[in-house]
Amino acid sequence: MIKCFNSIKNCYDCAMTNPSPPTSGVQLLEVAPELAGQRIDNFLRTQLKGVPKTLIYRILRKGEVRVNKGRIKPEYKLQAGDIVRVPPLRLAERDEPEPLAQGLLQRLEAAIVYEDKALIVLNKPAGIAVHGGSGLNYGVIEAFRQLRPDAKDIELVHRLDRDTSGLLMIAKKRSMLRHLHEALRGDGVDKRYMALVRGHWATAKKQVNAPLLKSNLRSGERMVEVNPEGKEALTIFRVLRRFGEFATLVEAKPVTGRTHQIRVHTQHAGHCIAGDSKYGDDDFTKEIRALGGKRLFLHAYELTVPLPEGGKLKLEAPVDEMWVRTVERLGA
Secondary structure, three states: OEEEOOOOEEEEOOOOOOOOOOEOOOEEEEOOHHHOOOEHHHHHHHHOOOOOHHHHHHHHHOOOOEEOOEEOOOOOEOOOOOEEEEOOOEHHHOOOOOHHHHHHHHHHHHOEEEEOOOEEEEEEOOOOOOOOEOOEOOOHHHHHHHHOOOOOOOEEOOOOOOOOEEEEEEEOOHHHHHHHHHHHHOOOOEEEEEEEEEOOOOOOOOEEEOOEEEEEOOOOOEEEEEOOOOEOOEEEEEEEEEEOOOEEEEEEEEOOOOOOHHHHHHHHOOOOEOOOOOOOOHHHHHHHHHOOOOOOOEEEEEEEEEOOOOOEEEEEOOOOHHHHHHHHHHHO
């Protein structure tokens, strides 16, 4: 049996008549010129779709993978024409990725707005968690650990709520992570959000300064409320556009970085955010949904951060099509 690809020739030493065999056959992979220079571990992770990373490194450590009939180390860099021999793999050990997971990888790759050797900034879509847990297999950080396997120290710099969209920073190096955490603790990072809120936000209402207290309900759900025993929290607001008395588009700049800060501060001001199932108004959300707005209308649209070598990086991220269409219908 011979199976050919554009970049490799994949030949099985033994034909398989069982449609669901317990093991694959020995595989011989010929390295095409365009794949030369890759490390063997990264090459195998790309070519052996669905095979867990732990299994790939196990067969490399045991010397079961051969290149030109000789043993190699995981950091070996392939040359054009190399013949890579992969031992039989138990198919039961394969962890086939779900279609949604593959779609997530592609969607997040396309969402990158800036990348250098130490930093990734993406325009996170609404509805995607920043990390797995609580029944979620994948989040942004798990996806980028697959998308950037050579970035061994990749970590989230900060977080966005699952239903909030916009600019999210991921550090690829520990030095960048430390630098940005220090900047976040001070006033070196400027983050600005757009929010569509209920009612007429007065121009004179330029800030909400109200302490926030975080608690967990019996169900495990996390809630935040304005409480004098809470932590200091300050958000600066600016009116961007009004839609009569019905709604206002505001800019929110969180001076402090508390959980759910903008969502709770807008609620406290009497102008909850459209689509907020936790702190919002059901009737307002229903009216926005009737216009096609089926999301939380909170978006991190502008980010300014200091760079380690000096200077500043300023980025902006557009809102999605659903947001654009909803606002257009509001203004019609």
